[in-house]
Amino acid sequence: MSEAKTSLPVANGRVVRTAARRSRVIEFKVDGEIVPAWIGDTLLVAVLSHRGALSIHEFDGEPRAGFCLMGACQDCWVWLEDGTRLRACTTPVEPGLAVCTRPPTDGLRHA
Ligand code: FES
DSSP states (O other): OOOOOOOOOOOOOSSOOOSOOSOOEEEEEETTEEEEEETTOBHHHHHHHHSSOSEEOTTTOOEEOOSSSSSSSOOOEEEETTSEEEETTTOBOOTTOEEESSOOSSOOEEO
């Protein structure tokens, strides 16, 4: 039986992890890119640990990384393939999850 992976690769994200955690590493997808994360990470922490921004703002084209980090500002919306909208700062990452940082063109659902 193999041991579960517990260390993450070093990435050039906006968030820098300063301590190792005793947690299993999982993978999920953001805009089709495979992103590693620890069980217990929120989507926002996992994405920002991996890259410099969560999304590109739809009105001004500037990179966005969330604002309040506690589910109040609505600056961290991401979408599932079926159009379900999630707050990245309050949604725990799950193995196999696939999110898009741009809204689908139709079929929006709000979680
Ligand atoms: S960062 Fe404000 S709601 Fe997610």
